[in-house]
Amino acid sequence: MIVQAFAFYLFAGILTVSALMVITARNPVHSVLFLVLAFFNAAGLFVMLGAEFIALILVIVYVGAVAVLFLFVVMMLDINFSDMRKGAMQYVPIGMVIGAVLLTELVMLYGTWQFVPGREQNIADPVAAFAGQNNTEALGQLIYTNYIFAFQTAGLILFVAMIGAIVLTHRTRAGVRKQAVSDQQARNPADVLEIQKITPKTGV
Amino acid sequence: MIDFNLVPLLPELFLAMAAMGLLIVGVAHGNSVTPVICWACAAALVVASFLLFGMSWEKQIVLNGMFVFDNFAGFMKLLIILGLITTLALSVKYLEQERISRFEYPVLIVLAGIGMMMMVSASNLLALYMGLELQSLSLYVLAAFNRNSLRSAEAGIKYFVLGALSSGMLLFGISLIYGFTGSIDFGVIRGALEGLEAIPFGVTFGLVFILAGLAFKISAVPFHMWTPDVYQGAPTCVTALFAIVPKVAAIGLLMRLLYEPFLPVHDQWMQIIYFVSLGSMVLGAFAAIAQANIKRLLAYSSIGNMGYALIGIVVGTPEGAGAVVLYILIYMVMTAGVFAIVLGMRRDGIAAEDISDLSGLSKTNPIQAYAMAIFMFSMSGIPPLAGFFGKLFIFQAAVSAEFYVLATLGIMTSVVAAYYYLKIIKVMFFDESIEAFDKDIPFARRVVLFVAVAFLLVFVIRPEAIVESAQNAAAVLFT
Numbered sequence: 001m002i003v004q005a006f007a008f009y010l011f012a013g014i015l016t017v018s019a020l021m022v023i024t025a026r027n028p029v030h031s032v033l034f035l036v037l038a039f040f041n042a043a044g045l046f047v048m049l050g051a052e053f054i055a056l057i058l059v060i061v062y063v064g065a066v067a068v069l070f071l072f073v074v075m076m077l078d079i080n081f082s083d084m085r086k087g088a089m090q091y092v093p094i095g096m097v098i099g100a101v102l103l104t105e106l107v108m109l110y111g112t113w114q115f116v117p118g119r120e121q122n123i124a125d126p127v128a129a130f131a132g133q134n135n136t137e138a139l140g141q142l143i144y145t146n147y148i149f150a151f152q153t154a155g156l157i158l159f160v161a162m163i164g165a166i167v168l169t170h171r172t173r174a175g176v177r178k179q180a181v182s183d184q185q186a187r188n189p190a191d192v193l194e195i196q197k198i199t200p201k202t203g204v
Numbered sequence: 205m206i207d208f209n210l211v212p213l214l215p216e217l218f219l220a221m222a223a224m225g226l227l228i229v230g231v232a233h234g235n236s237v238t239p240v241i242c243w244a245c246a247a248a249l250v251v252a253s254f255l256l257f258g259m260s261w262e263k264q265i266v267l268n269g270m271f272v273f274d275n276f277a278g279f280m281k282l283l284i285i286l287g288l289i290t291t292l293a294l295s296v297k298y299l300e301q302e303r304i305s306r307f308e309y310p311v312l313i314v315l316a317g318i319g320m321m322m323m324v325s326a327s328n329l330l331a332l333y334m335g336l337e338l339q340s341l342s343l344y345v346l347a348a349f350n351r352n353s354l355r356s357a358e359a360g361i362k363y364f365v366l367g368a369l370s371s372g373m374l375l376f377g378i379s380l381i382y383g384f385t386g387s388i389d390f391g392v393i394r395g396a397l398e399g400l401e402a403i404p405f406g407v408t409f410g411l412v413f414i415l416a417g418l419a420f421k422i423s424a425v426p427f428h429m430w431t432p433d434v435y436q437g438a439p440t441c442v443t444a445l446f447a448i449v450p451k452v453a454a455i456g457l458l459m460r461l462l463y464e465p466f467l468p469v470h471d472q473w474m475q476i477i478y479f480v481s482l483g484s485m486v487l488g489a490f491a492a493i494a495q496a497n498i499k500r501l502l503a504y505s506s507i508g509n510m511g512y513a514l515i516g517i518v519v520g521t522p523e524g525a526g527a528v529v530l531y532i533l534i535y536m537v538m539t540a541g542v543f544a545i546v547l548g549m550r551r552d553g554i555a556a557e558d559i560s561d562l563s564g565l566s567k568t569n570p571i572q573a574y575a576m577a578i579f580m581f582s583m584s585g586i587p588p589l590a591g592f593f594g595k596l597f598i599f600q601a602a603v604s605a606e607f608y609v610l611a612t613l614g615i616m617t618s619v620v621a622a623y624y625y626l627k628i629i630k631v632m633f634f635d636e637s638i639e640a641f642d643k644d645i646p647f648a649r650r651v652v653l654f655v656a657v658a659f660l661l662v663f664v665i666r667p668e669a670i671v672e673s674a675q676n677a678a679a680v681l682f683t
Contacts, residue, residue, distance in 0.1 A: 108405060109380075109405050109406060109409050112404065113404075113405075113406060114404050114406070115383075115384060115386070116384055116385050116386070116396040116397075116399075116400070117399065118396075119384075119385065119386035119396075122385055122386035122387040122392050122395075122396060123386045123387065124388075124389065124392075145268075146268040147268070147270075147330070148267065149267040149268070149270040149271055149331060150270065150330050150331060150334050153322065153331075153335065153338060154334065156220060156315065156338055157334070157337055157338050157341055159224075159315070160312070160315050160338060160341045160342050160345070161341060163227070163308055163311065163312060163315075163345070164312075164341065164342075164344070167306065167308045167312070167345055167349070167351075168345065168348055168351055168360075
């Protein structure tokens with residue numbers, strides 16, 4: 001029990017600190033690296049909850065793809081982040097006020113939290129029904145059956161995201177020389193090569 | 205247990221297939237076929253509406269309680285399809301004139317339409333969120349569709365950032381409701397809430413966050429800030445879409461959410477919607493007065509109109525709900541007509557967007573001027589036009605449920621709003637005429653204009669037909 005509590009506070013503590021560093025670090029590359037650290041610790045928390053599938057997805061998708069993509073953008077594009085940060089300080093007081101209000105609300109909320117009577121019967125797919133199965137199996141059974149509608153809709157949403165990205169960024173530039181593979185394949189040596197016999201000491 | 209009945213989803217499935225197929229056609233043939241794809245999308249929507257008519261409108265819940273189809277969903281879906289067809293018809297020529305004629309435009313509109321149809325059919329908080337996101341994501345892209353214009357890009361990014369924030373609030377609210385009841389299913393939530401004696405904080409907070417998220421989507425005060433900028437910045441045909449269709453879906457969603465799972469906590473959400481409605485009416489009326497740009501004016505007008513529609517929701521009776529459906533229908537027709545004229549405001553190929561550009565329209569183009577006058581009279585609620593009946597039924601429902609303050613304020617703000625609607629008429633009929641607008645009004649736009657004018661004028665002769673179907677549609681929410 002002690003070990004669990006220790007692990008929880010370790011993960012949670014590092015997660016909070018690194019999340020804070022993401023937005024306060026001066027160097028954007030450091031920000032992205034702290035983001036990676038934050039994702040790793042969040043994955044640790046998920047493992048502790050017994051959700052190892054989500055933990056691994058978090059590492060693979062967010063650390064492996066999203067954060068690396070961020071890193072690319074930060075390093076490849078010459079964006080002056082200190083300019084973007086100018087004037088951000090003036091929003092700190094109002095942000096603090098809103099944060100304080102939300103915090104009070106949350107404290108009020110969880111201080112008086114109660115569940116509806118008979119909540120256990122309301123849960124659609126309780127974990128107990130999947131005892132002895134690992135996460136991936138259980139999720140697979142649910143996603144492709146009870147939640148097929150949400151799953152397919154998510155696919156449609158990603159489809160829209162793809163169309164949107166292409167609509168907003170893809171430009172056809174004039175004068176770009178593209179590789180025409182079929183033209184290359186269709187070339188005949190006879191059309192483009194001229195073989196000459198050269199007798200020594202005469203030149204071409 | 206596992207329920208794979210897909211029949212109630214037929215229109216959505218058909219539209220999804222059509223959108224994907226037409227996207228492939230577009231990719232193969234390039235942007236030159238955009239008008240063809242626009243009309244093909246409109247045809248697909250017509251087929252979807254036939255599919256709707258061919259289905260049984262009895263209430264059925266399928267796919268593990270995710271999707272519900274009933275009289276209300278069917279009626280709202282018809283309205284959505286009608287709005288989408290109108291927008292497509294209005295857009296074709298405008299896209300070419302603005303040189304943003306790209307084949308993704310109609311496809312994105314159809315995909316947004318699928319999202320909206322899912323919203324009004326959601327029977328589960330997860331399905332609700334998925335439909336909402338599908339709709340919003342398509343609309344973000346459409347707002348920034350004219351990517352060479354700084355304003356359009358600004359509109360897109362503003363809409364996206366605020367939309368993402370509102371989705372976050374919505375999800376937080378959903379998580380609180382789920383944490384409290386242990387379910388995201390509308391029926392189970394209702395069952396859980398019905399047995400309660402005192403309403404715990406968790407439910408109230410969750411409800412507040414969900415309503416805040418949804419208020420963003422219908423641009424109601426105090427979450428309206430994005431509306432004028434996005435309406436002004438987006439290409440005008442996209443503004444027409446924003447003003448006409450997503451409101452229908454969001455109001456439908458709000459009605460189902462508040463009347464089905466959250467009816468037992470009526471007194472909790474009533475206060476919230478009460479003040480949101482009040483604020484929207486007042487702001488819509490007063491802020492519009494100072495606008496010089498007609499798109500901004502219409503943005504404030506839509507905020508005000510959402511305020512009136514919300515009165516009907518606050519009332520919480522079948523009568524009020526029917527009045528909301530009717531109001532939304534009439535609002536849709538009026539807005540479509542107004543945009544048919546606004547899209548035609550061009551001089552020498554340049555779009556004109558100021559109210560002063562309408563000066564002396566009655567002399568240069570009397571037909572448009574009279575049509576616009578009818579829309580403006582109808583919007584300000586002058587009998588015997590249809591707009592009057594929309595407001596009448598809303599206020600009647602409010603008075604019969606003893607919401608006197610709301611009804612009185614509604615009438616007062618609609619008097620204030622009448623000022624700026626009538627000001628447009630004054631500009632068109634009594635100001636010095638300036639250079640005429642370009643003459644090439646496409647046939648589709650004329651048809652929209654004609655149908656809208658005819659609907660507003662003829663409505664008074666037999667209002668019962670439409671009023672009854674609206675009432676019947678809304679009544680199923682209360683059974």
